[in-house]
Amino acid sequence: MNNLLKTTTLTIAAAAVSMALAAGAQAKEWRGWNIHPPEYPVSTGMEEFARIINEKSGGDLEAKVYHGGVLGNQPDAIQQVRLGGLDWAVFNLGPLGEVAPEANVVSLPFIFKNVDAMHKVMDGPAGQQIADGLIKAGLQPLGWYDSGARSFYNTKHPIKTPADLKGMKFRVMSNDLYVQMVAALGGNATPMAYGEVYQSLKTGVIDGAENNYPSYDSSGHFEAAKYYSVTQHLILPECLCINKALYDSLSDDEKKIVQESADASVTVQRAAWAARAEKSKEKVIAAGIAVNEVADKQAFQDAMQPVYDNFLKSNPDLADLVKAIQDAQK
Numbered sequence: 001m002n003n004l005l006k007t008t009t010l011t012i013a014a015a016a017v018s019m020a021l022a023a024g025a026q027a028k029e030w031r032g033w034n035i036h037p038p039e040y041p042v043s044t045g046m047e048e049f050a051r052i053i054n055e056k057s058g059g060d061l062e063a064k065v066y067h068g069g070v071l072g073n074q075p076d077a078i079q080q081v082r083l084g085g086l087d088w089a090v091f092n093l094g095p096l097g098e099v100a101p102e103a104n105v106v107s108l109p110f111i112f113k114n115v116d117a118m119h120k121v122m123d124g125p126a127g128q129q130i131a132d133g134l135i136k137a138g139l140q141p142l143g144w145y146d147s148g149a150r151s152f153y154n155t156k157h158p159i160k161t162p163a164d165l166k167g168m169k170f171r172v173m174s175n176d177l178y179v180q181m182v183a184a185l186g187g188n189a190t191p192m193a194y195g196e197v198y199q200s201l202k203t204g205v206i207d208g209a210e211n212n213y214p215s216y217d218s219s220g221h222f223e224a225a226k227y228y229s230v231t232q233h234l235i236l237p238e239c240l241c242i243n244k245a246l247y248d249s250l251s252d253d254e255k256k257i258v259q260e261s262a263d264a265s266v267t268v269q270r271a272a273w274a275a276r277a278e279k280s281k282e283k284v285i286a287a288g289i290a291v292n293e294v295a296d297k298q299a300f301q302d303a304m305q306p307v308y309d310n311f312l313k314s315n316p317d318l319a320d321l322v323k324a325i326q327d328a329q330k
């Protein structure tokens with residue numbers, strides 16, 4: 001979509017929301033998109049958000065979660081929440097990088113040293129700059145959820161060095177940076193919807209994918225790809241966000257309720273995440289998965305230089321943000 005068309009569409013969507021509100025449709029249910037099954041930590045956080053909003057507003061605000069990706073795949077849902085076809089969601093910052101360049105900096109492999117460093121950065125000025133980028137794209141961020149660290153898994157053999165990816169085809173999320181990341185490691189990557197990965201692993205359309213333990217577990221991918229190698233190449237926060245026009249249409253009191261509900265849900269989600277990450281790891285190991293730690297992570301990090309170079313060449317205005325994130329972890 002060109003920029004003019006995008007702006008026009010967003011303006012029309014905003015007008016539609018205002019008209020609906022003027023018509024007294026305040027208590028209209030906010031439809032929330034979620035890709036995960038109901039018992040997943042993201043789902044727990046979203047349910048909590050919906051519950052508190054309803055409680056605090058005395059039923060005037062009503063948010064509902066649609067779990068399991070029934071409202072469509074993630075790239076489509078992102079467009080829907082931007083345009084107001086859906087009201088809110090939890091999106092991974094990976095696919096969000098496609099609509100907000102600022103959000104893409106967290107998809108530079110190994111940019112965060114660990115999850116604590118990611119929290120520190122996201123709660124500081126860099127996180128604010130990323131939030132501003134999402135706002136420009138029509139999404140109002142309300143909080144950052146956890147999704148741990150992503151590692152490679154495959155059907156063939158353990159990955160210990162980048163050379164072990166050679167000749168294998170990996171599914172990645174919808175973001176060109178991940179195609180470049182896998183290519184820089186010597187493998188092939190193909191972007192694919194999350195819901196298609198299980199079948200594609202089973203039928204050999206792909207040899208592997210990459211994700212955190214809870215998703216490797218809940219998606220059943222561990223049943224199809226038995227080698228999990230702890231590369232931890234991406235630590236991606238997730239965004240609890242709401243359509244910006246809808247957010248802007250709220251009164252100050254309502255905005256306060258929405259933000260307080262989001263804050264409370266972040267605390268619940270992060271705790272649920274920590275517990276589930278441990279549980280899923282134990283579960284897949286008990287199921288006979290060959291988990292290998294990667295002794296020489298530096299070799300993987302060194303291979304990422306062309307990905308960084310290419311990114312900074314195409315986004316020179318984001319060089320300061322990348323540097324600020326790196327410096328904040330020193």
Ligand code: BDP
Pocket residue numbers: 035074091092147173193194210211212215238
């Ligand atoms: C999970 C994320 C989810 C992504 C999925 C994927 O929570 O948002 O859709 O990975 O790999 O960890 O597509």
